Amino acid sequence: MRLFVKWLALALGPALLLACASPPPLAPAQPEAASGWTAKPGWATRHFAVAAANPQAVEAGYRILKAGGNALDAAIATQLVLALVEPQSSGIGGGAFLMHWDGRNLSAWDGRETAPAAVDERLFIKPDGRPMSMGEAVVGGRAVGTPGVLAMLEAAHRRHGRLPWARLFEPAIALSEQGFEVGARMHLLLGGASGLRRDAVAARYFFDADGKPWPQGQRLRNPALAEVLRRIAAEGSEQAFYRGSVARDMVRRVRGHAGNPGLLSEADLAAYRPRERQPLCTDWRRDAPAGAGPGWRVCGFPPPSSGHLTVMQILAMLPPGDAARDLQDGKPRAAWLHRYLEASRLAFADRAQYIADPDFVDAPAGDWASLLDPDYLHQRAALIGPRSMGEAQAGTPRQARSAHAPQAAQVEHGTSHISVIDGEGHAVALTTTVEAAFGAQIMSDGGTGLVGGFVLNNQLTDFSMLPRDAQGRPVANRVEPGKRPRSSMSPTLVFDPRDGRLLMSLGSPGGQAIIHFVAKTLLATQDWGMDVQSAINLPNVGNFNGPSVLERGLLPPATVQGLRALGHQVIELDFPSGLQAIERRGGGWFGGADPRREGIVKGD
Known part of the structure; x- marks a missing residue:
């Protein structure tokens, strides 16, 4: 329990120290303070x-x-x-x-x-x-x-x-x-x-x-x-x-x-x-079952953002979704959440090891796309078992080992x-x-x-507060003059890979949880056929290679207990996003704004 509390203090902020004791947590989640819920129509x-x-x-x-x-x-x-x-x-x-x-x-x-x-x-x-x-x-x-x-x-x-x-x-x-x-x-x-x-x-x-x-x-x-x-x-x-x-x-x-x-x-x-910089574009769900559609070309920001690489690692380690199998009463089941959270552990382990300002740190194997190599991610996904793996270790894409130390968790x-x-x-x-x-x-x-x-x-x-580990190995994302700190910001544009038509623009605030908020929206719209407003409304969940964090009160108790039974250390907290998204729909556009914030969408 002591290690669990220490991890939360680093990863989600000092306010969460109170949240690890009984009774249930009262402090709002960091890095984004909660400010209520106002239903949005889309x-x-x-x-x-x-x-x-x-x-x-x-x-x-x-x-x-x-x-x-x-x-x-x-x-x-x-x-x-x-x-x-x-x-x-x-x-x-x-x-x-x-x-x-x-x-x-x-x-x-x-x-x-x-x-x-x-x-x-x-x-x-x-x-x-x-x-x-x-x-x-x-x-x-x-x-x-x-x-x-x-x-x-x-x-x-x-x-x-x-x-x-x-x-x-x-x-x-x-x-x-x-x-x-x-x-x-x-x-x-x-x-x-x-x-x-x-x-x-x-x-x-x-x-x-x-x-x-x-x-x-x-x-x-x-x-x-x-x-x-x-x-x-x-x-x-x-x-x-x-x-x-x-x-x-x-x-x-x-x-x-x-x-x-x-x-x-x-x-x-x-x-x-x-x-x-050169955008990163990744074809996703092109291997979906027949009749499921052509998939999407998801385009996002390269390093120093860790957003696109980490989002797409998570998505690529998940099988094509099925709403009837994955959801119960419109919310993810424990079995689906287990695989998502385990994929997140693996992706965040790679993020901590490799990603930093590309003007100062080389990509593994000389190419950031190595982190999205299908064979590599297939090997990583094979590590996901029936129970939680606990802390994941970084992989070695294209067998390119790093001389850097992984960055410790911090807010x-x-x-x-x-x-x-x-x-x-x-x-x-x-x-x-x-x-x-x-x-x-x-x-x-x-x-x-x-x-x-x-x-x-x-x-x-x-930047990493600690520049080196106990063995003296430098952290890739350490402070250096003129360097840009690693970010989780994930501004994303989505296209139809068949004809290049724009399909969606989206993004969110939320520190490193931005990655989960954007991934949630992409998964719900592509795999479960939701519109962007319904996707944004879904409960927020995340794992940063530590405990699994669930948005308080939005998942059934049986789902939470199901995750604990699979070996997850779970904490339920206010976990607010600030998603904004616009998608092509019905011959025009449909916009969604996060009910956890004050935003809206307006157009003609």
Whole structure:
């Protein structure tokens, strides 16, 4: 039991320590705090659709599409409004991965943050030689990486955008000046963000005179963000964000943090460059039984994301599904969950061993596709037996052994996701993040001196806190100057392999659980014939090569006991996702939004 508690504390966050004792757990699951359940109907549209985590952000994307913008234009406008209304999850002080389809070509744009040039692999090691706790590392400047989202969006817009860059900023600037109503989720998360109270800029903006979070419904204006966005709209991000007064203010706040200063420099900001990477596309279910359809071509992000590789490893180790066999009363049976959770153990063992920034770490056998080799995954799937295997070990794809140590489990935090499909069938899947709730809990006003601003990320805590194992072997995902931390963000586009038609855009927040949330949606829609809203509504489950985590109260007690009887250590917790998805259906599009969040879908 002691080891079980220790694993949970590392993998899902300190709040879960309370959850391992009796009575049943009360603490909300980390990395994403639960904020209730609001049933969503699903939305049918004919021509286009926008899905995002906040209705005001969706409205901005919708208006851009109505004004003649394309999917990328709408996604940028949506993201900029999210920076205002959902600062706990994303913003211009963070990073993002973007998948883009223009009807002919697929591209993957990497706006992941980078480690400052002055860091070394012992960034999170204390003087006594022990690693910092996540709580010690997150708040303050130490974990702030060079923000990448704006540079990436601008580079993608130069290639694919239709409306002028400045036009896309108008909704966020107007809303920043006029104000927006604080939502229930933002209010809830402010209550736990004690670091914001110690940051002068954030305390002035997020809290009242008594230090209490602004209540739900409070109209909140952000003139500092409006001014920063106005400059970026007029001058471009390179001059107005990565250089000049905004850059100086970010660096001053990171390096000048009283309790936990960091190493970000103006040179780091000026040197930042986004990357265009080769998407990973994997044919799945092409071996399904006759009459089951042609399967899908699932396209996702390559390393430094672990998302697509790990999702597709899990899916490939599962046999073709059958709703009558796999489901009971619309929910997965214990036998199906057992195989899914065991496949997850194997995939997460490989993830911990191999996946990191490809500019610093070679793929096994020189090719990331080696992790998806059918013969290799067939061998891995053969390890799944009638009872839980416990902790899985990494495999050796194409017999390529690694000199790296596997990364120990540690908490990974949340994000936000945007999916857009425009009237021409062009599509975006954009997952965007500042890492933990409100990032490093440092706020920059961009040097404006006005109220508000934007939060800075704590993305460097996505690196391994321990750079080496007891034998001195380096961890692939250790901190190094200029390196991008491994991510679980999984923006995904799905195509028909027969004619290349776009079928779906989807993604989710949730730290490393993003992988399970996306896998669940793909499995339920492909194997069980569900629409995306029904798939999103299904109970969340996951295994990270430790105990099996089930969303509390959504699976029958007999199913939970069935898993325990098969040898699983099971914990039931709030396990909230934030899925957004749009699928081709009925001659048009059908969108789903997670009932666990505030998001919607809108289109014509």
